[in-house]
Amino acid sequence: MRRLAIGLCVWTATALTLSGTDRLAYAREQQPAASPEAPADKPADPPAEAPAASPPGESATQEVAGAKTPTEGVQIKSRWDDIAVLPRRYSLKAKRVELMPMYHFTLNNPLIRHHGFGGQLNYFLSEALWLGIEGTGYLSQQFSGSDGTYFLTGAQDKVLPAVNKLIFSALLDFGYVPAYGKFALFNRAIVHWEGYVNLGVGAFMSEVIPVKRSDPAFQNISAMVKVGVGSRLFLTKFMTLNAFLSLYGYPDTFEPVANVSYNRDTNGACRDYYTGKQAGTPEFEAAYASCRKANGNTTLSLDVVFGLGLSFFLPPKFEYKGPR
Amino acid sequence: MRTQRFIFSVGALALLAAPAHADRGRNPLAGQPAIRHRVEMRKLRLELTPQLMLSLNQPYLIGVGGGGALQFHLTDWLGLGASFHYTANLAAPLVGRIEEALPLNYAGLGDPSSGLRQPSKQMFRDHLIGPSMLIGVYGTLTPIAGKFSLFNTLFAKYDFYGLIGVGFAMLNTPLSSGQTAYADTGGRMLAVNSTALGTANDVNLQAPDPFTGLRPAGLFGIGVHMFFNHFIGLNLELRDYLYKSNPGGLDVSTSDNNGDNSPVLSGADEYLVSNLYFGLGLTIMIPPGAKISR
Secondary structure (H helix, E strand, O other): HHHHHHHHHHHEEEEEHHOOOEEEEEEEOOOOOOOHHHHHHHHOOOOOOOHHHHOOOHHHHHHHHHHOOOOHEEEEEHHHHOOOOOOOOOOOOOOOOEEEEEHHHHOOOOOEEEEEEEEEEEEEEOOOOOHHHHHHHEEEEEEOOOOOHHHHHHHHHOOOOEEEEEEHHHHHHHHEEEEEEEEOOOOOEEEEEEEEEEEEHHHHHHEOOOOOOOOOOOOEEEEEEEEEEEEEOOOOEEEEEEEEEEEEEEEEEOOOOOOOOOOOOOOOOOHHOOOOOOOOOHHHHHHHHHHEEEEEEEEEEEEEEEEEEEEEOOOOOOOOOOOO | OOHHHHHHHHHHHHHHHHHHHHHHHOOOOOOOOOOOOEOOOOOOOOOEEEEEEEOOOOEEEEEEEEEEEEEEEOOOEEEEEEEEEEEEEEEEEHHHHHOOOOOOEEEEOOOHHHHHHHOOOHHHHHHEEEEEEEEEEHHHHHHHHEEEEEEOOEEEEEEEEEEEEEEEEEOOOOOOOOOOOOOEEEEEEOOOOOOOOEEEEEEEEOOEEEEEEEEEEEEEEHHHEEEEEEEEEEEEEEEEEEEEEOOOOOOOOOOOOOOOOOOOOOOHOEEEEEEEEEEEEEEEEOOOEEEOOO
C-alpha cells in the first residue's frame, strides 16, 4: 500500500515536471530578436507564400513531409503572439450579395409621416462599389392629432392642405464606399464600420388623401430620385447594422384644394369630363377623379428620411486572397 | 533512504514547474493601456466651432443661419460647452400650399364667409412664429473615437459625440409685414389689437405677441468631428431644441376663451415643439498641439 502511494506521487510529480519543460521554449520567446535563435521562434510566417521549387529526390520529399507547417507553429505559441501588426480588413464584400431588410421614416414632412418598410438587394462589384435594387412599401401617419400640423392648420387657418400618401417606391441604386474605419467599443471590442454614399433612380406611386372624404382619391406614378449617405457597422463578417439618411425627390400631384370649381357639377369646370356619363355611376366618378388629377398641382416633394437596416452578406463565408 | 531522496527531488522539480504554469496563464497585456501613444485630441483643450445651420422640421419656416460653439474638454470624453446661433427664416413649401387656399382680403361683415373667421394671406403670414436666436449650455460625451481612411488614401481621426443641456430660444414673427391694419372685403381697414379684447375678440386681429420672446429650451444633439490634423476638423451636427411655442401663431386651445366664448391668443395656445437643426462647422482646437498618451 505504501509502495503504491509512493509510486503515485512519483508519477504525478514526473508528469507535472515534464509538462513544464516547454517553459524553456517560452523563455526563449522572451529573448530579444537579436538572438541568433530568435528567427525560429518568430510568429507565424505568411502562410500563403508558395514554397521554393522542391529539390528532386527522396531525401527532399522526406524533408518536406517532416517540416512543420506555419499553422502548427502558431498552435504552440501563446495567443498574443498571433496579433498581426496590420490587421486585415474585417470583412470582404467584393462579389458578394447584400440583402438588407430596412425601415425608414420621413423627418421633414409636417403633414404626414411615411413609414417605409422594404429591402435592398445589392451586388458588390468591388470592395467599394455596388449596384442594387430597392423596393419599399409605405404606411402613412397623418399628423391629425390635437397638436399635429394637419389638424392645427385646419383649426387655425380654416384650411386643410392637400396631402398625398406614398404607396410604394422602387429604385435602381448605385453606391460607393469612400470611408472605412474602426473604433473600440467600451475599450473591449473593435468595431469596424464604413461610410457610403448612394444614388438611386426609379419610380413611385402615391395616392391623394382627399380633404373632402366624399371626393375620389387618385393615384400618381412618376419618376423618383434618391441621394443618400449611410454607414455599415460590422456585427459579424456577414452581418452589418446600417443607418442612413436619404433625400427622396419626386414630382407629386396634389388635388386642387384651393379651386372649388373642380366639382361634380355637370356645368362646372369638369363638364368636359362628364360628357355621356350618368351622375353617380362609377364611370362618372372615374371622370371626376380624372378631372381633379388633370387639374391638380404638381410640385417637387423632397422627403428627408432616416432609416435602419440589417444587412446579410451572401455567401456568408469568404476567403482572404492576400497573405496576412 | 535512496527512494525517499528520489521522491523529494521529483517533488522539488514539480514545485519549480508550478510558477511556470502561472506565468503562462497571465496575459502580459493585462493592465496596459489599450492604445499606446494615442493622440488625445480633446483632453484639456478648447474647441471653437463656427457653424452654419439649417432647420429640418419646422412646419412653416426654414431656418438658415450661423453661429458658433465654444467647448472645453475636461477629459478626452467629457466636455462642457456653450453655443449661440442666429437664424433667418424663409417660408417653407407648406406656406404656399396654405396661402393658395386663403382669401386675399379678410371677410367683411357682409361677406357670407365672415363667420368662418378665416385669416387672409397676409394675416396668416404675419402670425407665423419662428426662432431667431438659439442659445445653449450643455455637456458633451464622446464615447466613440478612432480613425478612418477616406478613398483608402487620406487618413483622419474622428469622434462621435452626444450633447445634452438647456438653452433659450428667442421667438419672433419672421415673415411679418408689420401691418397694423388689414383691409376687409368690404373695403374697411381693421386695426390690429396688441392685446386681446375682453369681449368679441378676433384672433386674426390680435397681434401674436403672447407667442414671441424668450423661451427656455431643452437641448439634445449628436455630432461627429473629422480632424484633418491635430487642430482643425470638420464638424457635422444634429441639434434638437425642445421648447413651448405656437408655430402657426393663431388659436389652438379653447381653455383661454373669453366669457362670451370668443377665442383669445395666450400662453395656453403654446405646446411643446421639436426643432431639429443640421449644423456644418469648422472645428479649431486650442492649443494646436494635442497630448500624446503614454
